[in-house]
Amino acid sequence: MKNKSLLLIKPLAFKNKKAGKIISMIEEGGFDIVALKQLNLTEDIAKKFYAIHKERPFFGDLVKFMTSGKIVAICVEKENCVEDLRKLVGNTDPAKADDGTIREAVGTNIEANGVHASDSEENAINEIRFFFSAFEVLL
Numbered sequence: 001m002k003n004k005s006l007l008l009i010k011p012l013a014f015k016n017k018k019a020g021k022i023i024s025m026i027e028e029g030g031f032d033i034v035a036l037k038q039l040n041l042t043e044d045i046a047k048k049f050y051a052i053h054k055e056r057p058f059f060g061d062l063v064k065f066m067t068s069g070k071i072v073a074i075c076v077e078k079e080n081c082v083e084d085l086r087k088l089v090g091n092t093d094p095a096k097a098d099d100g101t102i103r104e105a106v107g108t109n110i111e112a113n114g115v116h117a118s119d120s121e122e123n124a125i126n127e128i129r130f131f132f133s134a135f136e137v138l139l
Contacts, residue, residue: 004034004139005081006127007089008116011069014038018106019072022115025102029088031076035136041067049130058111065111073131082121089117 007026009019026033041049046066053059078084090101094113097104107113118124128137 002077002079003081003121003124004075004077004128004137005085005118005124006116006131007074007076007085007118009072009074010112010114010116011065011067011071012108012112013106013114014070014072016106018114022102022106023074025088025105026074026076026085029078029084031078031081031085031088033074034077035075035132036072037131037136038070038072039131040070043067049127061111075128075132075137082118082124085117086119089115 007022009022013019013022023033023036043063046063047054050059050062050066053062076085088102090097090103090107092103092113093110094103094107095109097107102115103113106115118127125139128139
């Protein structure tokens with residue numbers, strides 16, 4: 001059965017004109033793009049989205065980075081979507097990411113690793129709902 005996941009193209013990857021490459025890698029990976037939007041996160045929205053990390057020392061820097069420019073939110077669909085997308089995205093640290101992964105191709109460091117991807121089916125549903133209305137994506 002097909003399921004969905006969320007991928008965010010982070011500000012530095014967008015600024016460095018890597019969005020097209022990332023989208024191509026998603027499509028070449030067999031994922032269907034269900035919905036896509038470009039937006040600017042406010043500080044409040046970024047804090048809500050990353051609330052799970054609010055007690056971590058990097059939270060402030062993460063919020064600052066994610067509000068530093070445009071992002072692209074993409075809802076993708078595929079069999080085994082969450083797991084397969086995590087494989088395509090690669091290790092959080094681009095230096096440790098396998099060849100052919102998105103982070104290996106476009107990331108520069110752990111913070112500027114190019115993308116965010118949902119880490120579970122439950123989180124995927126919540127994250128998709130965070131960025132897309134029920135009219136934009138049927139879950």
